[in-house]
Amino acid sequence: MTTAAVPRHVAIIMDGNGRWAQERGLPRLEGHRAGAKTVRDITTYCRELGVRYLTLYAFSSENWGRPETEVSGLMSLLQDYLKDERTTLLKNQIELCTIGATDKLPLVVRALLAAVKEATRGLDGMRLTLALSYGSRDEIVRAVRAIATDVKRGALAVDDIGPEHLEAHLDSAGTPDPDLLIRTSGEMRISNFMLWQIAYTELYVTPIAWPDFTRARLDEALADYQRRQRRFGLTGAQVAPAGNARGRP
Numbered sequence: 001m002t003t004a005a006v007p008r009h010v011a012i013i014m015d016g017n018g019r020w021a022q023e024r025g026l027p028r029l030e031g032h033r034a035g036a037k038t039v040r041d042i043t044t045y046c047r048e049l050g051v052r053y054l055t056l057y058a059f060s061s062e063n064w065g066r067p068e069t070e071v072s073g074l075m076s077l078l079q080d081y082l083k084d085e086r087t088t089l090l091k092n093q094i095e096l097c098t099i100g101a102t103d104k105l106p107l108v109v110r111a112l113l114a115a116v117k118e119a120t121r122g123l124d125g126m127r128l129t130l131a132l133s134y135g136s137r138d139e140i141v142r143a144v145r146a147i148a149t150d151v152k153r154g155a156l157a158v159d160d161i162g163p164e165h166l167e168a169h170l171d172s173a174g175t176p177d178p179d180l181l182i183r184t185s186g187e188m189r190i191s192n193f194m195l196w197q198i199a200y201t202e203l204y205v206t207p208i209a210w211p212d213f214t215r216a217r218l219d220e221a222l223a224d225y226q227r228r229q230r231r232f233g234l235t236g237a238q239v240a241p242a243g244n245a246r247g248r249p
C-alpha cells in the first residue's frame, strides 16, 4: 500500500463482538474485551499507514438500552482503555476526540476522557475520534437547534443557511468527511452513524467480526478502496486525470 493510496479518513462500525463471544460459548463482554484489543491494534496500524483521521463507533445512543451488565461492562472497558492507552497515544502523536452526547457518560469516564483529550490536544500524527453515546440523528438535531438559535438572535438569515452551517455545528466539525467506512460482521446497514458525513464515502462491509479484524483484514479493505473510482456525482472522464484511469483524487 503506497502512502498516496491511503484514505485520509477511515471510519469503522465495529460490529460483531457479541456474536464472536457467543460462538465461543463466552459471555458477550468477552467479545467486547477482545474488540478493545482490536481497537488498540488497528489504531496503531492506521497511524503507521499514514491515515490522518480514524473514527470508531464505540457506543451508540441506542446501546444505552442494552442489559445493564453489558452497558456497565462497556463503560468499564472504556475506562481501562483510556487509562492504558494514554501513553501509547502520546507516543504516537495521536489526538483523541469524541463525537456524541458524551455528557450522558458516567462521571468517571467523562473525567478520563477530558484528561486524555487535554493531554493529546493538538498532536498531529493522527486524530482518533471515538463515537460515544453517538447517534447521527441526535447530532443533526442538535446542529439544527444551534442554527435556529443563531437565526432567532439575528446572527444568521434563513436564506443564508447552507451546508457549511450544519457542518460547523456537527460534533465532527473540523474533521473532514470519511473517505472509507468499514463495517465488520456483515450487516448491510449504517445504524445511525455519520449520516451527513458519509454522503460520498466509500462503503466496505466484511463478514469478519470486529475481534478478528486484523491488520491483514484492514489491508484488504484498503486495497479494495484503492481500486474504486470516486466520482462525487461527476462522470468518470471528468474525475480521471490523464494517466490515471481510476480517477483517484
Ligand code: FPP
Residues within 6 Å of the ligand: 014, 015, 016, 017, 018, 019, 020, 032, 033, 035, 036, 039, 057, 058, 059, 060, 063, 074, 077, 078, 081, 130, 185, 210
Ligand atoms: C458492536 O458489537 C460493538 C459495540 C456495541 C461496542 C464496541 C466496543 C468495543 C469495540 C470495545 C470497547 C471500545 C473501546 C474504544 C475500548 P455487538 O455487541 O453489537 O455485536 P453483535 O452484533 O454480534 O451482538
